[in-house]
Amino acid sequence: xxxxxxxxxxxxxxxxxxxxxxxxxxxxxxxxxxxxxxxxxxxxxxxxxxxxxxxxxxxxxxxxxxxxxxxxxxxxxxxxxxxxxxxxxxxxxxxxxxxxxxxxxxxxxxxxxxxxxxxxxxxxxxxxxxxxxxxxxxxxxxxxxxxxxxxxxxxxxxxxxxxxxxxxxxxxxxxxxxxxxxxxxxxxxxxxxxxxxxxxxxxxxxxxxxxxxxxxxxxxxxxxxxxxxxxxxxxxxxxxxxxxxxxxxxxxxxxxxxxxxxxxxxxxxxxxxxxxxxxxxxxxxxxxxxxxxxxxxxxxxxxxxxxxxx
Numbered sequence: 001x002x003x004x005x006x007x008x009x010x011x012x013x014x015x016x017x018x019x020x021x022x023x024x025x026x027x028x029x030x031x032x033x034x035x036x037x038x039x040x041x042x043x044x045x046x047x048x049x050x051x052x053x054x055x056x057x058x059x060x061x062x063x064x065x066x067x068x069x070x071x072x073x074x075x076x077x078x079x080x081x082x083x084x085x086x087x088x089x090x091x092x093x094x095x096x097x098x099x100x101x102x103x104x105x106x107x108x109x110x111x112x113x114x115x116x117x118x119x120x121x122x123x124x125x126x127x128x129x130x131x132x133x134x135x136x137x138x139x140x141x142x143x144x145x146x147x148x149x150x151x152x153x154x155x156x157x158x159x160x161x162x163x164x165x166x167x168x169x170x171x172x173x174x175x176x177x178x179x180x181x182x183x184x185x186x187x188x189x190x191x192x193x194x195x196x197x198x199x200x201x202x203x204x205x206x207x208x209x210x211x212x213x214x215x216x217x218x219x220x221x222x223x224x225x226x227x228x229x230x231x232x233x234x235x236x237x238x239x240x241x242x243x244x245x246x247x248x249x250x251x252x253x254x255x256x257x258x259x260x261x262x263x264x265x266x267x268x269x270x271x272x273x274x275x276x277x278x279x280x281x282x283x284x285x286x287x288x289x290x291x292x293x294x295x296x297x298x299x300x301x302x303x304x305x306x307x308x309x310x
Contacts, residue, residue: 005030006154007062009055009078009085010099011038014125015068017132018098018158023048025157030061055081059088064151065095071244072101072172076109091117094147096155098123098139100175100241102248104255106142107169119147122168123155124175128237136160140178142170173252180249182218183242183283184266189219190228190287194294198306203229203298227284228298235282239274242283246270 004027008019011033019042023029029049033039036051043051052058055078059065065085067075075097079085085095095113097106101122110120121143131137138161141148148164156162165171192215193203203224210220227235246267253260273289281288291297296306 003027004063004150004154005061007031007058007065007085008068009033009058009065010068011035011042012068013129014132016042017129018066018068018137019049020046021135021157022154025154027154027157030058032058054083055079055085056083056088059085059093062093064093064154065089067095067097067099069099070241071099072097072105072109075099075101076105079109079113086113086116086118089116089118093118094151095120096123096151097121097172098125100124100179100245100248101172103169103172103176103252106172110168119143120168121147121151122171123151124171125158126175126178127160128235130235131160132158134160139163140165140171140174142166142172143168176245176248176252179242179245180263180267183246183270183286184263185217185219186223186284186286187266187269187290189217189224190290190298193224193298194290194296197298197303198294198296200302200305202300202302204300223284224298227282228287229300231299233282233284233288235284237283238279239277239281239283239285240279243270243274 006022006027006029008015008029008031011031019029019031023046030052031039031042031049032052032055039051043049067078069075069078095118106122113120121141123139123141125137125139127137135158137159139155139159140163142165165174193206196206197203207220207224210216227233250267273286276289277285
């Protein structure tokens with residue numbers, strides 16, 4: 001590719017923050033979203049971004065097209081649906097799925113596109129809306145060198161870290177396992193802090209100590225003070241999407257014949273908490289469910305010593 005023109009399908013919470021980094025680096029970007037107002041607003045805000053009326057129009061205008069959609073089924077619809085990407089992509093074109101998709105669907109889609117002469121890589125991300133805004137996402141890229149390497153100049157505009165994970169589909173496999181582990185981290189951190197609060201410890205002090213000790217994890221580092229103790233419960237990643245990734249991880253474990261009893265129990269707890277969650281809840285919302293069961297809120301300051309009697 002020479003002067004690459006990049007397409008982007010999906011300008012939701014992540015896509016609308018990612019596109020300006022690409023265009024700001026000098027790559028023209030053509031976007032499409034089923035929410036036409038969102039696509040048009042993004043184009044009005046950035047000179048290097050053009051809103052198109054269909055996914056097909058994006059494909060016809062672009063050398064490579066990124067999909068940033070909720071799930072693998074949505075990606076497939078964007079590719080093969082009416083006025084979809086496949087209708088507009090020429091032989092030699094590249095599809096880059098940056099969604100959190102099911103790895104087995106990614107592999108199948110790559111095979112179908114290859115039969116049309118269209119190449120595909122997967123490049124899911126970690127870092128949430130904060131990382132998308134700052135251009136510091138972690139990218140997990142699966143695909144062959146001859147496809148991946150020419151895409152790195154524009155992919156790196158959104159990233160703080162770029163990792164090659166193997167063949168196409170491997171990025172999505174790693175992403176879902178990362179999110180499964182993130183869910184375990186959140187629940188483990190919340191349990192420890194709730195016990196401490198009910199004993200009479202200050203959660204802020206606990207977090208400071210654990211961050212310098214062997215119990216430190218990503219939730220203790222980046223979530224508990226910032227989102228839970230402040231009662232913001234934000235973070236930019238919805239509970240529904242976290243649960244979806246957990247479902248994918250469970251299926252991946254079954255397909256590989258891997259016993260995961262600890263993760264399986266955590267998944268069951270996430271599934272139970274799902275009935276408590278509202279559509280606006282982020283992945284940190286599970287802590288509210290855990291607080292409800294413990295009858296204790298994780299707020300700054302030492303708690304009063306609680307007994308085990310109900």
